[in-house]
Amino acid sequence: MKSTKYVVTSQNSDVLPSDIALKIYELGREINVKETCFGVIIDGEEEDINATVEEVRAMDPINIFIKDRGFSPGDPRRCRGHRGGGARPGFYMMQHESEILPLISRGLASEAMGEEAPPKTETRKRPSLEELEVMINEEFS
Amino acid sequence: MVKVMVYPPTSMILADLVERTGHEALMVSKEVRKKVNTPGLDSPPLNMTPEDPKKGLKYAAVDVPSGVRGRMSLLGPMIEEAEAAIVIRNDNCTLGCTGCARTNELTRFLLRTRRIPLLELDYPEDEFQAKQFVHKIHEFLEGLN
Numbered sequence: 001m002k003s004t005k006y007v008v009t010s011q012n013s014d015v016l017p018s019d020i021a022l023k024i025y026e027l028g029r030e031i032n033v034k035e036t037c038f039g040v041i042i043d044g045e046e047e048d049i050n051a052t053v054e055e056v057r058a059m060d061p062i063n064i065f066i067k068d069r070g071f072s073p074g075d076p077r078r079c080r081g082h083r084g085g086g087a088r089p090g091f092y093m094m095q096h097e098s099e100i101l102p103l104i105s106r107g108l109a110s111e112a113m114g115e116e117a118p119p120k121t122e123t124r125k126r127p128s129l130e131e132l133e134v135m136i137n138e139e140f141s
Numbered sequence: 142m143v144k145v146m147v148y149p150p151t152s153m154i155l156a157d158l159v160e161r162t163g164h165e166a167l168m169v170s171k172e173v174r175k176k177v178n179t180p181g182l183d184s185p186p187l188n189m190t191p192e193d194p195k196k197g198l199k200y201a202a203v204d205v206p207s208g209v210r211g212r213m214s215l216l217g218p219m220i221e222e223a224e225a226a227i228v229i230r231n232d233n234c235t236l237g238c239t240g241c242a243r244t245n246e247l248t249r250f251l252l253r254t255r256r257i258p259l260l261e262l263d264y265p266e267d268e269f270q271a272k273q274f275v276h277k278i279h280e281f282l283e284g285l286n
Binding site for chain 1: 149151152153154156157158160168169170171172173174176177178234235237238239264265267268269270271272273274275276277279
């Protein structure tokens, strides 16, 4: 069965999408590779893709993130080249998560080094009705 | 290997962290892939088969907007299949032009009522929170073994 995956690099990574594409070409498997600004999209048979994913991840384990994709690259039902441009479906989610990838990478590095998790910090919570009543009375009385 | 549903169901970070620990992440893209490989659908998941609203009716009543039922036809089977779940609470990013807040609420509700191991957390905003975020997910996933 065919499988398609996104390989996304964190902003902190020294690995470029072109490096990943070259690595995949070197492996010599029958995989389609599409370079993008955030990483690469790879498409091929499931066994080949799963084996390739492990080798690509090994290039920079804490800065490379991988997820499944529903459509093959260049699928005319999704490809903007065929649809005359427009918003890229799924862009907002990827944009949002790409922004916090450097933080996640630091978290993964900390886990890999066996550091203890930082102590819990007090979270800001909304005041209850009673607390609000006290605050209003203090402010306006 | 445990099937872990991630919410948001398109989350790259959660899916990646789950698969790093050897578990299977249940994501909506895998469901879409099944539809893509089904002949006769012009533009999945926007097009539906007559079977899809029936699947959606299991989770939402007939007077609920059809978009919710259509989305639930993809998400519902994943929720039933899940053996554990990781849910992000501050999920503002899921409400884009094609998002659906009611489906998101229903998904979170159904995951809570499944009584499976469930981890709820927020997307990190700084380094401390990120370390806690990754640590909690690792601890949760290792506990599933």
